[in-house]
Amino acid sequence: MTLVAEDLRVFAVFARHRNFTRAAVELHVSQPALHTRIRKLQERLGHELYVKRGRLLYLTDAGERLALFANDEADRATDFLRTLGAAPPRPTVLMAGSGAYLYLLGEPIRRYVGKGRELRLLIGDASRTLEALRDGTADVGVTALGVPPDDLDCELLGQFPQTLITRADHRLAKRRTVRLKDLQDEALVVPPKGRPHREQLERALLDQGVRWSVAVEAEGWELLVHFVRLGIGPAVVNGSVRTTSAVRKIPVKDLPPIRYYVITRGDRGDELKRMLL
Known part of the structure; x- marks a missing residue:
């Protein structure tokens, strides 16, 4: 069984959106074609990569690990091309809920992009934000949590009654x-x-x-x-x-109280994290 670079690129886009329609638009393919590609990838790997719960799609453990691998491979390729002057700077990816963007993150985001930093914004609830951090789709997450997970770096941003x-x-x-x-x-x-x-x-x-x-x-x-x-x-x-x-x-x-955390994995997004805190 062989994984080619195009498999990784396609799955990374699908994992970022968790939505066949939006992923197909970004990839410039039809939605049925993307369905077929992901289904065949699952068959070749022998693992389900996502599950559907209600209207939403969630990555399985195997899907999270494949997305993390795909994103890491893409980062390594970009870093190599950057040493040759052949790649633009990789944007930092922030995922948060709409409430966090509306009421907590406006000023830090303005300061960050005001320094000329590239920033890509994703919107997701707590479970999708944690998934995005684990699979490498996002570098920094901001969300409300009851109990912070042990496998991610979580720092308290603020708490509200x-x-x-x-x-x-x-x-x-x-x-x-x-x-x-x-x-x-x-x-x-x-x-x-x-x-x-x-x-x-x-x-x-x-x-x-x-x-x-x-x-x-x-x-x-x-x-x-x-x-x-x-x-x-x-x-x-x-x-x-x-x-x-x-x-x-x-x-x-x-x-x-509602506690909001800034969440990272490793040292990705450190500059944005410092600005948020």
Whole structure:
């Protein structure tokens, strides 16, 4: 069984996107052709390289190891060509969630690119960010974690309380703090099912025996805030989320803080990491 450079290049692009449509566009091939190529690569290796869970694709352990190998090979080739003056500088790759980009990373990113550094930005939730660090797709990750993994270098960027946001005319708006039991019988604005924040909140409300209902499901912090401002219902959000004067922010005492970490593997992305911290 032989792996050729084109196999590695194709799989590295697929692993970065975890999406056949977007990877096919970058590779300038049809989606069916890319499906066939990845399927044949799996057959030759004798291992599944990805699995589908719901609408998302995730790399298997074998897929992560192959992606890491593919990215390392690409880096070595680029480094060699650079010694000959035949390759452009390799951009640092940062992966983070939309909330981190909106509320935490704007100024460090401006400073980094302001120094003339090349930076490529990827968006992903915590699980996809960790995958990207492990398989070499990303050099630096920023995400919220409950327990940092042992196999990656994680440094605390900041922590934020979980807060209830309401309109000024809501019954809880004048409270300095609230507890989950204060949300009894509330209709809440929440993320869609399966999102980490939604799952954590649902577990906490269930543990406290709090009855509640869904006012609306909204994707992304900004849309949650927008629906709260419209009076659809209150929401529990990360304390780093910015709001307007029309919305009150009240810490929830019996929910743990949200901790954001800067995550790296080895010494890749060290300059960006120092700037973020």
